[in-house]
Amino acid sequence: MVRRNLWHATIVAFCFICFGLIFLRSATAQIRELQLLAATSYGADQGVFVQAEDGTILVAQQESRPVHPASVTKVATSMALLEQLGHDYRFETQFLAGGPVINGSLKGDLVVRATGDPSFIFENTFFMLRELHAQGLREVRGDLRVEGALLFNWQADPTGQRLKRALQGLDGGEAWAAIGEPSSQLKKVALQFIAGGVQQTSGEVLIENSSPPLITIVKALNGYSNNVFHLLSDRIGGPQAVEALVRKHLPPALHSEITITNAAGAGELNRLSPRAAVAILWELRKQLLSHGKDLPSVLPVNGFDAGTLNNRLSADPYRGCIVGKTGTFGSVGASALVGVLRTAKYGHVAFAMLNSWLPVAEARRRQDVFLRALIDATDAKPWDYVANEKPIFTEAIVKTSSNTVH
Numbered sequence: 543m544v545r546r547n548l549w550h551a552t553i554v555a556f557c558f559i560c561f562g563l564i565f566l567r568s569a570t571a572q573i574r575e576l577q578l579l580a581a582t583s584y585g586a587d588q589g590v591f592v593q594a595e596d597g598t599i600l601v602a603q604q605e606s607r608p609v610h611p612a613s614v615t616k617v618a619t620s621m622a623l624l625e626q627l628g629h630d631y632r633f634e635t636q637f638l639a640g641g642p643v644i645n646g647s648l649k650g651d652l653v654v655r656a657t658g659d660p661s662f663i664f665e666n667t668f669f670m671l672r673e674l675h676a677q678g679l680r681e682v683r684g685d686l687r688v689e690g691a692l693l694f695n696w697q698a699d700p701t702g703q704r705l706k707r708a709l710q711g712l713d714g715g716e717a718w719a720a721i722g723e724p725s726s727q728l729k730k731v732a733l734q735f736i737a738g739g740v741q742q743t744s745g746e747v748l749i750e751n752s753s754p755p756l757i758t759i760v761k762a763l764n765g766y767s768n769n770v771f772h773l774l775s776d777r778i779g780g781p782q783a784v785e786a787l788v789r790k791h792l793p794p795a796l797h798s799e800i801t802i803t804n805a806a807g808a809g810e811l812n813r814l815s816p817r818a819a820v821a822i823l824w825e826l827r828k829q830l831l832s833h834g835k836d837l838p839s840v841l842p843v844n845g846f847d848a849g850t851l852n853n854r855l856s857a858d859p860y861r862g863c864i865v866g867k868t869g870t871f872g873s874v875g876a877s878a879l880v881g882v883l884r885t886a887k888y889g890h891v892a893f894a895m896l897n898s899w900l901p902v903a904e905a906r907r908r909q910d911v912f913l914r915a916l917i918d919a920t921d922a923k924p925w926d927y928v929a930n931e932k933p934i935f936t937e938a939i940v941k942t943s944s945n946t947v948h
Contacts, residue, residue, distance in 0.1 A: 612869030664717030862924030
């Protein structure tokens with residue numbers, strides 16, 4: 543009986559070894575095919591780096607050569623912002639009275655105290671305007687005065703002139719409709735600005751807009767690859783601070799492969815190597831996991847989220863397999879795509895494809911061909927993810943001195 547059991551165990555062990563060798567040989571062959579695909583169809587002079595979460599390098603080609611990463615830079619900026627400010631950080635934008643309010647008339651300037659909220663847009667302004675009207679404010683006998691860094695509709699508005707036009711009902715009609723109001727009502731609630739008021743020190747807070755949490759803002763900005771990231775980086779010291787923070791988290795060997803002079807990737811001097819881009823993805827994911835979150839919390843998922851990844855490999859079985867970031871800057875020859883896959887064979891797998899001086903359409907074609915092969919070879923599965931389709935402005939909070947309005 544003992545011999546029979548031993549013989550049975552030996553047979554089982556032998557079968558497992560055989561199956562393991564077959565699997566290993568098959569996996570090795572697939573990786574060789576991917577490397578060959580990178581050297582041929584993708585282009586031997588183009589950078590690509592693919593690494594499993596256990597450190598196994600699946601594909602490496604021109605992986606240490608820094609090239610322009612375009613908006614892939616925003617992955618680094620996202621990491622720096624979240625680390626420095628915190629995932630739940632909210633930007634406050636206040637409207638203050640620069641004088642007394644008498645019979646619906648503000649005798650002085652309407653003061654905007656801003657903190658650089660990158661998500662402050664028409665809709666937020668109109669929520670505030672509607673509440674000011676409900677409080678009885680009809681006119682400002684003065685001007686609009688800005689204190690601090692005001693961003694409005696994704697751009698700097700240092701003197702508040704574009705914001706003022708919105709408060710006057712002269713711009714943003716579509717956004718007024720987006721908050722559920724008839725277009726005819728905007729003129730009725732608009733503020734009248736009448737020159738001649740006496741400028742006074744800002745006093746009572748009339749109303750305040752508290753932005754969505756920073757992690758929500760970062761997710762929305764990455765979806766559409768919004769270049770307001772560069773202005774937003776000023777909140778933590780600008781692109782130089784982003785570069786320094788990213789280098790601090792990465793091995794010294796990668797430091798020379800990271801140059802960030804524009805935090806949105808719009809500058810001509812930005813540089814990143816494929817292996818540095820992958821290292822940044824891993825570091826960002828590690829930080830997110832420490833907060834109980836993962837990459838889909840801050841980066842778009844292909845075929846699900848609106849924006850630059852919505853139409854990339856959007857048909858099954860590839861839809862939802864990629865969480866990542868695109869980058870395109872044709873005038874400096876940059877076209878890029880980085881991201882992470884969830885695979886059955888290798889666990890999580892990060893990739894970076896940084897194309898240089900290819901026509902954008904051709905670069906994207908090569909990227910998609912390589913990605914399909916990578917997804918197939920690693921048996922990648924869609925991320926467990928449901929897109930948040932609520933507009934970002936609905937997650938802001940409007941507060942008056944007495945209560946929360948929205």
